[in-house]
Amino acid sequence: MKLGPDISSTAALIGDPARANILTALISGCALTATELASEAGVTKQTTSSHLAKLVDGGFLSVEKQGRHKYYRLANHEIAALLESLANVAADIAPKRVRTGPKEPALRKARRCYDHLAGDIAVKMFDGFIAQGLIVNDRNSNQGFPTLTVKGTEFFDRFGIDIKNLKNQKRPICRSCLDWSVRRHHLAGGLGAALLSEFESRGWAKRSAKNRIIEFSQTGEQKLLAAFLL
Amino acid sequence: MKLGPDISSTAALIGDPARANILTALISGCALTATELASEAGVTKQTTSSHLAKLVDGGFLSVEKQGRHKYYRLANHEIAALLESLANVAADIAPKRVRTGPKEPALRKARRCYDHLAGDIAVKMFDGFIAQGLIVNDRNSNQGFPTLTVKGTEFFDRFGIDIKNLKNQKRPICRSCLDWSVRRHHLAGGLGAALLSEFESRGWAKRSAKNRIIEFSQTGEQKLLAAFLL
DNA sequence: TTCATAGTTCGACAATAGACGAACTGTGCT
DNA sequence: AGCACAGTTCGTCTATTGTCGAACTATGAA
Numbered sequence: 001m002k003l004g005p006d007i008s009s010t011a012a013l014i015g016d017p018a019r020a021n022i023l024t025a026l027i028s029g030c031a032l033t034a035t036e037l038a039s040e041a042g043v044t045k046q047t048t049s050s051h052l053a054k055l056v057d058g059g060f061l062s063v064e065k066q067g068r069h070k071y072y073r074l075a076n077h078e079i080a081a082l083l084e085s086l087a088n089v090a091a092d093i094a095p096k097r098v099r100t101g102p103k104e105p106a107l108r109k110a111r112r113c114y115d116h117l118a119g120d121i122a123v124k125m126f127d128g129f130i131a132q133g134l135i136v137n138d139r140n141s142n143q144g145f146p147t148l149t150v151k152g153t154e155f156f157d158r159f160g161i162d163i164k165n166l167k168n169q170k171r172p173i174c175r176s177c178l179d180w181s182v183r184r185h186h187l188a189g190g191l192g193a194a195l196l197s198e199f200e201s202r203g204w205a206k207r208s209a210k211n212r213i214i215e216f217s218q219t220g221e222q223k224l225l226a227a228f229l230l
Numbered sequence: 231m232k233l234g235p236d237i238s239s240t241a242a243l244i245g246d247p248a249r250a251n252i253l254t255a256l257i258s259g260c261a262l263t264a265t266e267l268a269s270e271a272g273v274t275k276q277t278t279s280s281h282l283a284k285l286v287d288g289g290f291l292s293v294e295k296q297g298r299h300k301y302y303r304l305a306n307h308e309i310a311a312l313l314e315s316l317a318n319v320a321a322d323i324a325p326k327r328v329r330t331g332p333k334e335p336a337l338r339k340a341r342r343c344y345d346h347l348a349g350d351i352a353v354k355m356f357d358g359f360i361a362q363g364l365i366v367n368d369r370n371s372n373q374g375f376p377t378l379t380v381k382g383t384e385f386f387d388r389f390g391i392d393i394k395n396l397k398n399q400k401r402p403i404c405r406s407c408l409d410w411s412v413r414r415h416h417l418a419g420g421l422g423a424a425l426l427s428e429f430e431s432r433g434w435a436k437r438s439a440k441n442r443i444i445e446f447s448q449t450g451e452q453k454l455l456a457a458f459l460l
Numbered sequence: 461t462t463c464a465t466a467g468t469t470c471g472a473c474a475a476t477a478g479a480c481g482a483a484c485t486g487t488g489c490t
Numbered sequence: 491a492g493c494a495c496a497g498t499t500c501g502t503c504t505a506t507t508g509t510c511g512a513a514c515t516a517t518g519a520a
Binding site: 021076078 | 241246
């Protein structure tokens with residue numbers, strides 16, 4: 001019968017531990033740079049470079065050059081679906097390393113994605129920003145990045161974020177970042193990162209060193225919802 | 231984050247060409263013996279033996295010993311789903327080797343599965359046999375195999391199948407075989423094989439040497455439907 | 461300009477694992 | 491019993507490929 005082509009070479013691409021680490025790190029849907037991925041994969045930069053080339057060549061990843069950085073992300077939803085399916089099977093087979101019980105919901109709710117906030121809360125925030133006209137998300141302008149409105153600039157300034165400082169940086173202030181697990185966007189970019197660190201310095205949230213969970217205190221979460229009228 | 235365990239080793243298991251061939255051969259849901267799989271994989275029996283051991287050990291395949299044969303099949307639906315997902319991605323990436331156009335429907339309709347008939351027609355037949363009380367399919371009796379009823383014995387005898395002869399063989403007369411693509415069962419076992427060869431000797435159907443398609447002549451298909459009141 | 465850092469290319473090394481020949485066990489058939 | 495055949499085990503060979511050190515290019519910052 002021989003359905004489809006070469007499923008073996010495709011599978012082999014995921015079959016290397018370093019590459020698998022890279023891919024799972026990218027499942028969150030965020031773009032990561034080559035060096036970040038190197039540390040995720042646990043190998044040197046040279047090795048990572050070769051792996052990334054193979055993954056891009058194999059259609060698994062897409063690259064975006066930004067200054068001297070290269071941002072890698074999963075190429076499409078099918079890749080993400082494949083990885084999920086694979087994780088599904090792997091979980092059945094191997095003795096599960098991490099208990100998937102109570103921690104999973106926390107991860108869905110709020111987690112760190114590179115340097116900004118992801119998860120249900122982040123999606124809610126992003127939608128709220130747009131609904132309130134703080135940000136406009138027009139794919140056809142501003143290189144596809146979301147744009148901070150005047151109203152938004154005032155709002156975040158009042159909140160304690162130094163927007164003027166962010167504007168001086170090369171990095172785009174706003175970036176939307178796709179969360180594969182829910183197929184929804186949340187806010188990345190300079191503003192996204194600044195917001196997360198602001199939450200931390202106010203004591204609303206705390207990031208874990210071991211995993212990517214961001215733990216909000218009860219009052220912290222309430223204050224966040226109140227501040228952004230969610 | 232490190233979701234789930236070891237997706238790399240799981241993927242690596244599919245990442246070998248020989249093993250991938252074995253798995254795709256088994257996607258039809260039929261059980262195949264080690265030597266049959268060896269020819270599918272294009273490697274020797276020894277090599278196949280080692281691959282099969284790894285696949286069973288990895289939870290991909292389940293084995294069933296029958297006399298001096300060992301029948302291998304995919305362990306569960308998740309494996310099949312994973313393989314489909316993989317084929318999906320692989321098709322996007324590599325230039326598709328086989329044109330998936332006109333031939334596919336023929337394959338869905340009627341194909342060879344080991345030595346018996348599979349595909350839409352086979353599923354229809356199987357359902358018809360049960361509806362007419364020729365076979366009863368009780369998972370809790372007869373070791374889980376379908377059972378040929380008295381009525382069924384008479385019917386197939388009249389049709390020209392030597393049931394007494396089949397009963398003398400070690401091989402179970404009836405076996406249900408799951409077709410992953412439609413998640414439905416069809417008839418395998420001694421009777422399934424005997425029926426297919428009967429169809430061929432009557433000139434109703436013809437098997438292809440190149441692929442697994444079974445081609446029914448127009449009158450052959452009509453006669454089949456009439457004979458089994460489908 | 462000079463320095464730092466992101467990422468790549470090249471070459472060498474080492475480990476893995478897939479392949480087969482040959483010899484073995486076990487089941488079934490006559 | 492003797493033969494045939496399904497499947498396995500063992501040992502060896504070979505090819506692949508993942509790894510890193512070192513040297514290179516390119517971008518940005520001082």
